[in-house]
Amino acid sequence: MTKEQRHKCMASIRSKNTSPEMAIRRGLHKRGYRFRIHVKSLPGTPDIVLPRHKTAILVNGCFWHGHKNCRKFVLPQSNTNFWEAKIARNIHRDEITCAHLTALGWHVITVWECEVATNSLTQAALDRIGREIAESTLLRSTRSEMREKTRTEMKMEQEEIMRRQAALEAEIDRIYPLPAKIRQLSKTALSLSDYMEEED
Ligand SMILES: [Zn+2]
Numbered sequence: 001m002t003k004e005q006r007h008k009c010m011a012s013i014r015s016k017n018t019s020p021e022m023a024i025r026r027g028l029h030k031r032g033y034r035f036r037i038h039v040k041s042l043p044g045t046p047d048i049v050l051p052r053h054k055t056a057i058l059v060n061g062c063f064w065h066g067h068k069n070c071r072k073f074v075l076p077q078s079n080t081n082f083w084e085a086k087i088a089r090n091i092h093r094d095e096i097t098c099a100h101l102t103a104l105g106w107h108v109i110t111v112w113e114c115e116v117a118t119n120s121l122t123q124a125a126l127d128r129i130g131r132e133i134a135e136s137t138l139l140r141s142t143r144s145e146m147r148e149k150t151r152t153e154m155k156m157e158q159e160e161i162m163r164r165q166a167a168l169e170a171e172i173d174r175i176y177p178l179p180a181k182i183r184q185l186s187k188t189a190l191s192l193s194d195y196m197e198e199e200d
Helices: 003-012 019-030 080-103 119-177 177-199
Strands: 047-050 055-060 107-112
Touching: 019 047, 019 055, 019 107, 019 119, 055 080, 055 119, 080 107, 107 119
Parallel strands: 055 107
Antiparallel strands: 047 055
């Protein structure tokens, strides 16, 4: 890389609307997906966000984001340590972004620059995105079904607690029955009346 090329590369790392990103955006739009771009309110300002599908798409340059086993990712011969450290930092930042988004319940899809190198590759990448969105949607509905089941189980548990409580109260009534008190009272009354009778 010449100094100028390197400078151009440096400038492009944070840049948006890169050609791989535009290719994905055009493709998604054609396939009827609705999305928002460069969403600042989400961790890492994801490139493409599909709110309805709770999916965030990160479009990564292969060099800057250190695409493993990719031909486009070749460390420069000079200042190798510098580039290595810089790219390692980017990889780390991507991992953190992904972890934050996942923790917030977002499905994260990473698309690499080399995946959109040709039109047919781009179509394949869009197919993959479509599959992943469908799978995560299915997973989400299964999860909410599970939550529903848990709610039902909690209701049943609550009812079981109330049943046990009622049974316990009945047991207490049986051991310390009200009739006993009445018996006691009537006994007192009897003795009293006996006494009163005696008095009379
Ligand atoms: Zn790549």
